[in-house]
Amino acid sequence: MIPFELAAVFNQLNMPATRVEGTRALAALAGAREVLLFGLDSEIGLYLPAPGLPQTLRDGNLWQGFLGECARDGSASARMPDPDLGDDTAAFGMTDGEGQAIVVFLTARPAPALDRPIRALLPLLGAKLALERSALAAEGRATAARASYQHAVQLTAALEASRRQLQEANDAAQRELEQLRRAR
Amino acid sequence: MALTRVVVSHSTARADAGAALAQDLLAKLDGARPDALIVFASPQHSYTALLEAIERGCNPRLMVGCSSAGEFSGGGSGDGTVSAMAIQGEDMRFNAALGRGLRAGQAAALDQLMPVFTGADHPAFPHRCALVLADALAGHTDELVDAMTLRTGGNYQLFGGGAADDARFQQTHVFFGTEVHEDAVVVLEMLSKRPLGLGVRHGWQPAGEALRVTEAEGNRVLSMNAIPAADVFAAHARRTGQRFERAEPLPFFLHNVLGIDTGAGYKLRVPLAINEDGSVSFAAAVPAGATVRLMSTAAHSAADAARQATMAALDGLRGARHAGSLLFDCAATRLRLGRGFDGELEAVAAALDSNNFAGCNTYGQIARAEGQFSGFHNCTAIVCAIPE
Numbered sequence: 001m002i003p004f005e006l007a008a009v010f011n012q013l014n015m016p017a018t019r020v021e022g023t024r025a026l027a028a029l030a031g032a033r034e035v036l037l038f039g040l041d042s043e044i045g046l047y048l049p050a051p052g053l054p055q056t057l058r059d060g061n062l063w064q065g066f067l068g069e070c071a072r073d074g075s076a077s078a079r080m081p082d083p084d085l086g087d088d089t090a091a092f093g094m095t096d097g098e099g100q101a102i103v104v105f106l107t108a109r110p111a112p113a114l115d116r117p118i119r120a121l122l123p124l125l126g127a128k129l130a131l132e133r134s135a136l137a138a139e140g141r142a143t144a145a146r147a148s149y150q151h152a153v154q155l156t157a158a159l160e161a162s163r164r165q166l167q168e169a170n171d172a173a174q175r176e177l178e179q180l181r182r183a184r
Numbered sequence: 185m186a187l188t189r190v191v192v193s194h195s196t197a198r199a200d201a202g203a204a205l206a207q208d209l210l211a212k213l214d215g216a217r218p219d220a221l222i223v224f225a226s227p228q229h230s231y232t233a234l235l236e237a238i239e240r241g242c243n244p245r246l247m248v249g250c251s252s253a254g255e256f257s258g259g260g261s262g263d264g265t266v267s268a269m270a271i272q273g274e275d276m277r278f279n280a281a282l283g284r285g286l287r288a289g290q291a292a293a294l295d296q297l298m299p300v301f302t303g304a305d306h307p308a309f310p311h312r313c314a315l316v317l318a319d320a321l322a323g324h325t326d327e328l329v330d331a332m333t334l335r336t337g338g339n340y341q342l343f344g345g346g347a348a349d350d351a352r353f354q355q356t357h358v359f360f361g362t363e364v365h366e367d368a369v370v371v372l373e374m375l376s377k378r379p380l381g382l383g384v385r386h387g388w389q390p391a392g393e394a395l396r397v398t399e400a401e402g403n404r405v406l407s408m409n410a411i412p413a414a415d416v417f418a419a420h421a422r423r424t425g426q427r428f429e430r431a432e433p434l435p436f437f438l439h440n441v442l443g444i445d446t447g448a449g450y451k452l453r454v455p456l457a458i459n460e461d462g463s464v465s466f467a468a469a470v471p472a473g474a475t476v477r478l479m480s481t482a483a484h485s486a487a488d489a490a491r492q493a494t495m496a497a498l499d500g501l502r503g504a505r506h507a508g509s510l511l512f513d514c515a516a517t518r519l520r521l522g523r524g525f526d527g528e529l530e531a532v533a534a535a536l537d538s539n540n541f542a543g544c545n546t547y548g549q550i551a552r553a554e555g556q557f558s559g560f561h562n563c564t565a566i567v568c569a570i571p572e
Contacts, residue, residue, distance in 0.1 A: 044394045048408050055399040055472075061419055062412025134399065136473060154334050162337035165304055 002117045005029060010121045013037065014128050016052030023053065026103075028132065030110035030118075036083065038067055039129030043137065045072065047102050051132050057083045068103045070095050082106065100126030113144045186391040188273030188376075189213060190508025190570050192542035194257040194265060195239025199267045200259035201225075202234040206241020218242055218270035219277040220372060222315065222510065223359055224544035228264040228348045235362040244270065246280045248372045249359035250317040253348035256529055258539025263350065269510060269542040271570065279373040282360040286319060287367045290328035294335065295526030300373050301336050304492075313341045313382070313508070313568065320547035321356045323496035326468065328369060328531040329559030331496035332570050333552050341382045342559060343568050345512040345546025351519055351551050353456065356547065374570075381500025381569035382495035384551040387485030388452060388563060390443060390477040392420055400472040404463050405442075408476065412462030417455070420478050433458050438520035441563055443479040444470060450479060452562040453518050465550060466499065467562055481563075487531040490565040497569035504571035509536060511543035512566045518545040532567065541567075 009029060012022030023035040032135040038047035047067040051054050053182045059081040069076040070093035092109035093101045101122055110118060209218065210522045221244035225234055231251065239247060255267040271278070278534040279555035283293030283301035303312040312413050316332070318325045325346055332342060347356035358370040374380065395416065399406035405413045414430060421436060423430030428436045433455070443450030454467040468474065490513065498506060511532055518525045552559040 016315070041396055044396050044409065046396070046409055048396060048398055055410060056407035056412055057410045059415075060407065060409065061415055064409060064411065131532045149329070155338060157339040162339055163550055165337075 002120060003114075006114065006121065008140050010125060016050070016132065019050060019052035027105070030105050030114055031108045032105040032110070033089075033107040034082075034084075035055070036104040036106070037125075037129075038104070039126070040100050041133055042130075050101075050129055050135065058086055064092065066093065067102055069093075070104075071099055080106075094122070096122035096126035098123055098126055100130045112166050137139070138173055187275040188271065188507050188570065188572055189216070190271050190540060191539055192257040192259070192260075192267070194255065194260045194267040194542065195263050195353045196260070196262050198228070200237070200298060201229060202237025203241050205266060205268050206238045209268060210242045213270060213272055214490060216272050218244040218272050218376070219246065219276065220244065220271045220280075221247040222269045222372065222542075223247065223266065224252040224255045224268070225249065225266045225359075226253075226255060226264045226544070227251050227352070229266060230503050231357060231359065231364040232268065232362060235359055235364070238268070240364055242270070246278050246372065247359065247361055248280050248315070248317065248370045250345075250347035250370070250544070250546075251349055251357045252544035253350050254525070254545035255517040256511075256544070257542035258529070258533050261526060263527055267542045267544060269508060271508070273432040275377040276570075277306055277373075277375040279313060279375075280360065280371065282286055282358075282365065282368055282370050284368045286328070286369055287389045287553045290324045290331050291340050294328060294331050295370055297332070297369065297557045298335060300371050301340065302373060303339060303375055306375050309377055311376040311379045312339050313343070313374040313376065313380045315372040315374065315568070316342050316344035316369065316550050317358050318344070318346050318550070319356050319358055319366055320348070320467075321353065322367045325548060325550070327559040329550055329552055332557060340378065340552075341568075342550055342552040343382055343510075343512070343566055344550040345544070345566070346548035346550075348515045348545060351515055353547075375440045376571065378571040379500060379502050380571065381411060381497035381567075382551060383496030383498075383500070383567040383569075384561070384564060385454060385489040385493040385496070386561070386564040388441065388443065388450070388479040388490035389485075390450070391424070391440070391480035392478040394445070395476050395478075397470055397472050397476055400470050402469050403466050404459065405466065405470050406461070406463040412570070413464040414458045414462045417464065418477075424480075430458055434519070438516050439480060440465065441479050441516070442470065445475040445477065450477070452479065452564065454514070454562045468560065486513075486521060486565070487528045491531040491535045491565070492530045493565040493567045494532050494569075497567040499537070501569050501571050506536060507540070507570045507572040508538075509541040509570065510554070510568045511541050512546050512549050513543070514549065514563045515547055516544040516563055517565075527566070536569075
């Protein structure tokens with residue numbers, strides 16, 4: 001049975017705009033000081049902070065190592081540098097079944113009664129994060145494509161102006177040639 | 185007899201550099217007045233005094249140039265020096281203009297420059313080229329080259345670079361006649377009866393895994409893969425056995441730049457400094473969300489790139505004899521190679537089979553030619569070959 005409060009927290013976690021509040025609420029429910037949430041970037045094969053959350057982690061190299069362990073083993077525990085304070089903190093991370101998301105609890109891991117429902121809800125969140133990541137990538141590509149399209153339209157207009165200029169120059173040259181022929 | 189004469193000179197003198205250069209150029213032109221004179225000078229010189237001395241000495245019809253971070257000609261190279269190229273002849277026409285207020289955006293500066301593009305009025309000179317020298321520290325050079333390409337209908341081969349200041353990154357200047365300007369761009373229109381050749385190459389290769397730029401603001405990258413940008417460089421240094429000092433990262437940065445994956449190659453970005461928050465500032469913008477890789481090169485790669493750029497420029501002459509060339513390369517390349525940069529100049533001279541070239545090291549290089557619609561580059565050798 002999934003507690004109502006947890007379902008409400010995952011609703012917040014589902015939206016980038018309310019994700020910060022969601023991580024705070026999940027930390028409060030689990031008795032942890034902080035919760036971090038990561039989604040898989042399939043192009044580079046690494047877990048990155050979910051959109052809406054801080055995108056830079058202090059000692060990020062160590063964190064990537066830890067996230068790799070979580071992905072490999074399904075869950076992992078370690079002393080990790082706190083992303084805000086820098087001091088070593090107990091961290092517990094768990095991934096969804098598909099390996100799309102990792103949620104990390106700092107200072108305390110969730111009680112067994114909460115652990116199972118979190119694992120049950122995590123795949124949905126993981127799927128949402130994968131969609132967001134794809135959407136971000138698509139948006140980036142679309143932005144680039146829009147810029148390329150606009151650039152192409154502008155270039156076409158500029159080249160058309162050049163073509164007209166060349167055509168006029170050619171017409172003028174033809175007229176001069178014709179006049180020369182007639183003069184002979 | 186050649187219809188276009190190109191002569192170059194390089195001076196290591198401090199006090200009389202302008203007079204010495206003018207005298208040398210004038211002698212090489214048999215006393216003829218240069219139609220156009222291009223000057224590159226280290227910030228160790230008093231620009232106005234230098235330019236006035238050159239003008240007094242050889243009275244060029246047009247003179248443009250910029251401050252630089254290393255100056256050279258086929259006859260020599262150095263730091264704290266001056267190099268120059270003079271062009272004279274009936275088969276080329278020149279026109280120059282200045283655009284001010286670049287810092288506020290490219291549009292107003294470009295409006296001031298547009299009258300310089302007179303190619304359509306001179307059908308007897310169908311080959312159109314323009315040397316563009318910009319105050320790189322004012323920014324907007326990328327957009328300026330793009331907009332210039334559009335407003336000239338793609339009819340001009342654009343080349344040049346960002347003015348430099350001996351790698352101090354404080355103040356860069358462009359020269360218009362004897363005037364010295366910051367926050368400005370200068371253009372020399374070069375119309376020719378025969379084609380000019382333009383070659384563009386860089387010798388950098390990906391040297392690491394793909395990285396995601398997770399946080400960036402303009403030219404400052406805060407993190408890649410959620411890792412503070414400086415830590416990414418430090419980890420790369422450990423992995424590749426290179427020395428990396430956070431307090432003095434420039435030696436490492438000169439050998440390790442960032443390549444933005446464009447899907448059709450890499451756009452290079454030179455890292456300049458590590459900030460207190462662990463972010464890294466670059467010479468040009470790096471967008472958040474971009475896929476990037478750390479790139480590396482070797483001295484022979486830079487020389488090879490310059491040689492290939494030279495060969496491409498010579499190809500562009502379409503059989504005409506080579507009169508002289510302008511060469512631009514990155515300030516970072518010179519700093520990285522040190523005395524080894526002479527090897528690059530030797531490669532250019534060998535490819536040209538001539539020492540008749542001049543140029544300088546710039547902050548960013550400009551090249552918009554056939555097949556090169558991305559106009560502003562870093563760490564790239566650019567050669568413009570001028571026909572006789």
